[in-house]
Amino acid sequence: MSQGVPGTPPPKLFLDTLARVSADPRNCGYAENVGERSLREAVVQEMKVAYGGADGNGEVDVTAEDVAITAGCNLAFFASAMAVAEKGDEVILPVPWYFNHEMTLTSLGIKIVTLQTSPERAFQPSPEDCERLITPKTKAIVLVTPNNPTGAIYPPSLIASFAKLAHAHKIALILDETYRDFLNSAHLPPHHLFSKSSVILPTDWSWRSTIIHLFSFSKSYCIPGHRVGLICASSSLIPQLNKALDNIQICAPRPPQLALASVLPQLRPFVKDVAGALERRHTLFKDSLPSRWKVGAQGGYYAFVQHPFKGVDAMVVCERLAKEMGVVCLPAGFFGPVGEGGERWVRFSVANVDDERVRLVCERLKESEETFGWEIES
Amino acid sequence: MSQGVPGTPPPKLFLDTLARVSADPRNCGYAENVGERSLREAVVQEMKVAYGGADGNGEVDVTAEDVAITAGCNLAFFASAMAVAEKGDEVILPVPWYFNHEMTLTSLGIKIVTLQTSPERAFQPSPEDCERLITPKTKAIVLVTPNNPTGAIYPPSLIASFAKLAHAHKIALILDETYRDFLNSAHLPPHHLFSKSSVILPTDWSWRSTIIHLFSFSKSYCIPGHRVGLICASSSLIPQLNKALDNIQICAPRPPQLALASVLPQLRPFVKDVAGALERRHTLFKDSLPSRWKVGAQGGYYAFVQHPFKGVDAMVVCERLAKEMGVVCLPAGFFGPVGEGGERWVRFSVANVDDERVRLVCERLKESEETFGWEIES
Incomplete structure (x- = not known):
C-alpha cells in the first residue's frame, strides 16, 4: 500500500479513441507548445463542472488562454517553479511534503521554507504560521489538496485564506490539485478561487494575479503512462511559463491530448x-x-x-x-x-x-x- | 523553409504498432523512470549499426544501462545541463547555436561561453579556440552534429579532438546527435567515440568518463509529436540524471516507447x-x-x-x-x-x-x- 498509482485500467472509450488518433499520421507532428487548443477548451468545460457545480453552469472564470498542457503534472510543477523563482529565492512548502516538489525546488537551488503541519490540526496548514514565514525573498506558497502524502483535504475557506495571503504579499499560490476528482459531494466544490463572485473572497478578487493551479490527468483517468498534466494560470503568465515549457518539453505528447479532448465530458x-x-x-x-x-x-x-x-x-x-x-x-x-x-x-x-x-x-x-x-x- | 520539422509521415508499421499498444490497458501505467527496458535494449542495437558499421557488428561499447529515455531530446538536454552544471557555472556553446540550448542554459542560470564558428572554416568549431575558453568554472562543451542551425557536419576526427579536450579537462562533452541518421555513407560512422578500439583515440579511452550523447526519435522516425528522445551516458551518471528526470518527467510517454522498441530494426x-x-x-x-x-x-x-x-x-x-x-x-x-x-x-x-x-x-x-x-x- 505504498504506491500512488491508479488501481483500475483507463476507460475503454479513451483507449479506443487513443488507438484511433495514434494510427493517424496527421497527429504525429508537434502540438502547439501550450497544448492542443481542443484539449484546452475541453479542460475549461471540466473546470466549470469541477469548480462551478455539477451542471457546469457555475460562474467559473477560466478560458482556454489560461491553460497550458504539460507532459505530466511534475513537469507542470517544475515549469511553474522555474517561472516564479530562481536560485536563492524562497518557496514555502508544508510538511509532510510530496518528495518530488522538494527535489525539484532543491535541484533548482530554490530554498525551501517548511511550514509544519500537525495531527492536532488534522495536517491542515495554518495561514497564520505561513504568514510568519514570508520574507522579501518568498516567491510562492505550494499547497497540495487533497494532500500527498497525508490525504488531508483543505476546505475552501482555508484555501481562500492562503489565496488572500499570497495575494496580499504579491506572491504565487501554487495549488496542486492532482487528486481533485476524488472529493465526495460534502467537499464540493474544492474551492471558490475560480468563481466570478464568491462570498468568501474580496469583491475585487482576481485569481489570475496569484493562483497557479496544477492538475494531472494521470489519476482521474488512470493514464499515468501517457504523461498529460496542465497548468492553469493567468494568461499573462502563460507566455512566461511557455518559455520554460518550450525548453523542457517543446510540447506534451500529442495523441493522448487529442484523445482526451474528444472524450473528456463522456468520461465524467x-x-x-x-x-x-x-x-x-x-x-x-x-x-x-x-x-x-x-x-x-x-x-x-x-x-x-x-x-x-x-x-x-x-x-x-x-x-x-x-x-x-x-x-x-x-x-x-x-x-x-x-x-x-x-x-x-x-x-x-x-x-x-x-x-x-x-x-x-x-x-x-x-x-x-x-x-x-x-x-x-x- | 524555416521549420525544423519532418516533411514525411511516419512509417505505417510504427503507426499500426502504436495504435495496438495504445489500446492495451496494460500500457497505461508509469514506465520505469529511465525508460522501457525493451526500448533501451533496442536502442543499443541501433547504436551498434549507427556507430559500428552497417552490419551492426562493430565493436560498440554501449549497454542498456547507459541509456535513459526522455520525453523528447530537449528534455534530454535540459536534464543533462542540470546534471553537470548549476547556476554560476559555465558551459561552452558554439555559435550559431540551437536557441533552445541557449534558453535552457540561461533559464538555469548557467553562464554561456560562446565559441564562435565562421564561414572560413565552414562553421566547424575549433578545439584550440575552445581550449582557450575553458576555466575552472567550465562544466561542459556542447556540440550539435549535424549542426542546427548551420547544417555543418563535424568529422569524426574533430569530434575526437573535442572528446579528448573534454576528457583532459575533466568536463562533459554533450553531443546532440538529433540529425545523426541523415549522414550519407561518406560521413559514416558519425564518430568513433563509442568504439572499443579506435585508432584516433588513446588506447585507454573510455567514452563514459566524458560523453553525454543525446538523440531524438522525432526526426529519424518522423514522430516529433510523440516526444521520445534519449540520453546515453555512463551508467554511473545515469542515476544522477535519473533524479533530474524523475522530477521533470517521471517517465517518457509509454506507448510510443513500446511501439518503437518492437519495430526499430524493421524501420532501418x-x-x-x-x-x-x-x-x-x-x-x-x-x-x-x-x-x-x-x-x-x-x-x-x-x-x-x-x-x-x-x-x-x-x-x-x-x-x-x-x-x-x-x-x-x-x-x-x-x-x-x-x-x-x-x-x-x-x-x-x-x-x-x-x-x-x-x-x-x-x-x-x-x-x-x-x-x-x-x-x-x-
Whole structure:
C-alpha cells in the first residue's frame, strides 16, 4: 500500500479513441507548445463542472488562454517553479511534503521554507504560521489538496485564506490539485478561487494575479503512462511559463491530448465511479484498521496513520512491516522533516489495492502488535 | 523553409504498432523512470549499426544501462545541463547555436561561453579556440552534429579532438546527435567515440568518463509529436540524471516507447529512405540556388547560406523575403551573437518542403536580387 498509482485500467472509450488518433499520421507532428487548443477548451468545460457545480453552469472564470498542457503534472510543477523563482529565492512548502516538489525546488537551488503541519490540526496548514514565514525573498506558497502524502483535504475557506495571503504579499499560490476528482459531494466544490463572485473572497478578487493551479490527468483517468498534466494560470503568465515549457518539453505528447479532448465530458461517469470506489475503500480501511492505529487524515489516494508502538520510529516499523508482514507503506520521514511526535506516522495508499487486500493488511497490522513485541501506546 | 520539422509521415508499421499498444490497458501505467527496458535494449542495437558499421557488428561499447529515455531530446538536454552544471557555472556553446540550448542554459542560470564558428572554416568549431575558453568554472562543451542551425557536419576526427579536450579537462562533452541518421555513407560512422578500439583515440579511452550523447526519435522516425528522445551516458551518471528526470518527467510517454522498441530494426530502410530523400533535396537546393547566394554549410535538415546583399542585415532580408516573396527563412541573428560578417547568413530548412517548392524558392531568391533594389556583392 505504498504506491500512488491508479488501481483500475483507463476507460475503454479513451483507449479506443487513443488507438484511433495514434494510427493517424496527421497527429504525429508537434502540438502547439501550450497544448492542443481542443484539449484546452475541453479542460475549461471540466473546470466549470469541477469548480462551478455539477451542471457546469457555475460562474467559473477560466478560458482556454489560461491553460497550458504539460507532459505530466511534475513537469507542470517544475515549469511553474522555474517561472516564479530562481536560485536563492524562497518557496514555502508544508510538511509532510510530496518528495518530488522538494527535489525539484532543491535541484533548482530554490530554498525551501517548511511550514509544519500537525495531527492536532488534522495536517491542515495554518495561514497564520505561513504568514510568519514570508520574507522579501518568498516567491510562492505550494499547497497540495487533497494532500500527498497525508490525504488531508483543505476546505475552501482555508484555501481562500492562503489565496488572500499570497495575494496580499504579491506572491504565487501554487495549488496542486492532482487528486481533485476524488472529493465526495460534502467537499464540493474544492474551492471558490475560480468563481466570478464568491462570498468568501474580496469583491475585487482576481485569481489570475496569484493562483497557479496544477492538475494531472494521470489519476482521474488512470493514464499515468501517457504523461498529460496542465497548468492553469493567468494568461499573462502563460507566455512566461511557455518559455520554460518550450525548453523542457517543446510540447506534451500529442495523441493522448487529442484523445482526451474528444472524450473528456463522456468520461465524467467513469471519474465518479473511480472516486466512489476510492471513497468506499477509504471507509473500509478506516473501519478495518486496528483500534490503536489512529487515522490523522484521509482523502484522495492516501491515509496518514499513527502506529501504536511507543517510541519507535515509523522508519523501523515500516521496515519490519515490509519484511515480516509483507505490508509495504511509507514512514513520515520520507516526506520531509518530522515535527515532535511526527516520527510515528505512516502513509498508506488505498488506490492500488482491492477491498480484500485492505482487510488483509489491517489484519497483519493487528498481528504486528503482538509479533513485534514493542510496547503499545495505551 | 524555416521549420525544423519532418516533411514525411511516419512509417505505417510504427503507426499500426502504436495504435495496438495504445489500446492495451496494460500500457497505461508509469514506465520505469529511465525508460522501457525493451526500448533501451533496442536502442543499443541501433547504436551498434549507427556507430559500428552497417552490419551492426562493430565493436560498440554501449549497454542498456547507459541509456535513459526522455520525453523528447530537449528534455534530454535540459536534464543533462542540470546534471553537470548549476547556476554560476559555465558551459561552452558554439555559435550559431540551437536557441533552445541557449534558453535552457540561461533559464538555469548557467553562464554561456560562446565559441564562435565562421564561414572560413565552414562553421566547424575549433578545439584550440575552445581550449582557450575553458576555466575552472567550465562544466561542459556542447556540440550539435549535424549542426542546427548551420547544417555543418563535424568529422569524426574533430569530434575526437573535442572528446579528448573534454576528457583532459575533466568536463562533459554533450553531443546532440538529433540529425545523426541523415549522414550519407561518406560521413559514416558519425564518430568513433563509442568504439572499443579506435585508432584516433588513446588506447585507454573510455567514452563514459566524458560523453553525454543525446538523440531524438522525432526526426529519424518522423514522430516529433510523440516526444521520445534519449540520453546515453555512463551508467554511473545515469542515476544522477535519473533524479533530474524523475522530477521533470517521471517517465517518457509509454506507448510510443513500446511501439518503437518492437519495430526499430524493421524501420532501418525507412530511415535510409528519408535520409536519401533529404540528401537529394540538399543537392537540388544547392544546384538551384542563384550563384550569388553562397552555401556555407549543409547537412541534416539545414543549409546555411550567405545572401548577396552588400551591407544588409539578414534580419531585414528575411523580413522582406517573407513579406514580399512568401519565402520564410531565419536570419543568423536568431541563433546567437553573429561574428564579423555574420549578419549576412540565413538558415534554410530543406526537411519540410518538396522538390518543386525548393526550385520555386530559389527562383524567388533570384527575383529578389532585382526586386529588392539593394547593391549586390560581386
